[in-house]
Amino acid sequence: MREATDPLLNLVKRGKEPAVVQTVRSTAAAVISYVVALRLSSEPVPLTAPLTALLVVQVTLYATIRTGISRVNAVVAGVLIAIGFSALVGLSWWSLGLIILAALTIGRFVKAGDFLVEVAISAMLVLGVTQAAGAAWDRVLETLIGAVVGLLFNTLFVPPVWVSSASESLLDLSRRMYRLTSNMHDQLAGPVSVEEAATKLHEARRLDNDIADVDAALRQAEDSLRFNPRVKEGLLSRVVLRTGLDTLEICSVVLRVSSRTLTDLAKARAGEPLYPAHVSQALQEMYTHVGGAFQAFAVLITSQVSASAEDAESRLTEELAAGRKSRDQVAAMLLDLVRDEPEQWQLHGALLAEADRILDEMDVEKRSARLVEELDLRAREAQDRHPRLTAFKRRLRGASRRLRHLRERG
Structure with missing residues (x-):
């Protein structure tokens, strides 16, 4: 059946x-x-x-x-x-x-x-x-x-709002990025050949195509929100999705660079484990939290229900805090490792710098400031394009406030 x-x-x-x-x-x-x-x-x-x-x-x-x-x-x-x-x-x-x-x-x-x-x-x-x-x-x-x-x-017959399609594309992108962090997690589990590391690097480079597909879906969603009578806060939705994609795009580039760093380490180690067991375990824990942060961030920017958004923000905050804690532990371990084996110090430092960049890009407070900045920028652009309409709206708001004041006094 x-x-x-x-x-x-x-x-x-x-x-x-x-x-x-x-x-x-x-x-x-x-x-x-x-x-x-x-x-x-x-x-x-x-x-x-x-x-x-x-x-x-x-x-x-x-x-x-x-x-x-x-x-x-x-x-x-x-x-x-x-x-x-x-x-x-x-x-x-x-x-x-x-x-x-x-x-x-x-x-x-x-x-x-x-x-x-x-x-x-x-x-x-x-x-x-x-x-x-x-x-x-x-x-x-x-x-x-x-x-x-x-x-x-x-x-x-108003066309559909394609926000759900764009949101699903963003969620798919975050899942691919999560799988990429899982690949990096697996590379740290034991000996890795150069060919295996290069294969993982090729998968990371394919994220560029995924970003382009999501960008096309997002442009369609942005157009569907303009002039649509069924949408009350179209500008906010467009800014939330666009800034979210920008953040994920930056993180995908950093992930690709991290994959290249691990590939260079695999070349230097010649089939041996990339790190001692305790360092590998700490790095695996850090990438686990980074992957969880990707998923929570994607849910946060695509959630239309406030309760889901709050849960996603709480989970994102927790994953970022845990990721930073793991990063600090890894930094201490790598410092000791570099003292004993200084040959690959630049690769060890690169992994830490790349992890810092990802965690910083998804920071909740930084994202809130970015949203306010983008909304202010869009408002200024609208005023510059339509100065007369903006002045007319201001006069209407002033007249409305005066009328409300007179009614309260009366």
Whole structure:
């Protein structure tokens, strides 16, 4: 019975993936825009409308608005250029070159963005028909229909918030980093060959690809939070996830360097244990706490429930404190080891410095200060971009305070 339901469960799970959701939404919006264009446009086959809807309906509402404005700007600019050229010259090789040059130049001024080439395409299509004016305005109408349908579609049927997908990617990244610390833990358990150490180092280097995947998922989540009526604290969520990924990215780089340090030690030891038993045990304990801190940190930055966030913060604080204690014990042991065997002192010191960097990056107080700093920076950037809107909001808040004061006095 369970085997029979597994394909259905997999289908339901895949139905929530961004690619599947985007496919269904784009298809529906394109069909609706085509039906509307058939009634409003004089063109027998108004394919510009569904084409525009396909381009406009993005995974997030923010991307839909941004894409719709850019495409409408591109098409209208291209149409106006074509109308101007059709009134002066016909279609020839030199006029075609001039219109493409003018379209690509003007497209940059009208902020066509990714649809810069669309300016030239619209101008050429309109210039190539006999009745340029009629075809031009039909193309504008169809573009507007596709853009409006796409925007209304994503407004009425608000796209999902992809925070959970980004959060899961962050948790997967923390699990990979935990496995990497486990590999380092295992390297300290006994003799390690250079080939084994190099294999672990290669696994650490693959974290770069994982970071890139998480960054892409996070960008999509950030866009889904913008202009979304279902989200009340979109800016805070974006800053929490972004700063969290920045911290994990720094820690992944440090982990990769630590793996390289252990590889160099393996070369120097030539198949012997990397450290004496008591030092290895202390280092293993330190990496155990570092791995636990990675997991607690990821849960902290992805938790939407306050109780879960508090538990994760408590666990992170405990793991960091235990990690620092273990680090201090390792430092004392390595100092004695360096006195007896000074040949690899720089590698021993590197391991300690790298552990310090990781523990410092995930520090709870440092993270709180970073969040406040980022929020202040975003607020200042918003004020610089929209000074009039900021001044208007301040006047509204001042009037509201005065009105509340008068009511209290009355």
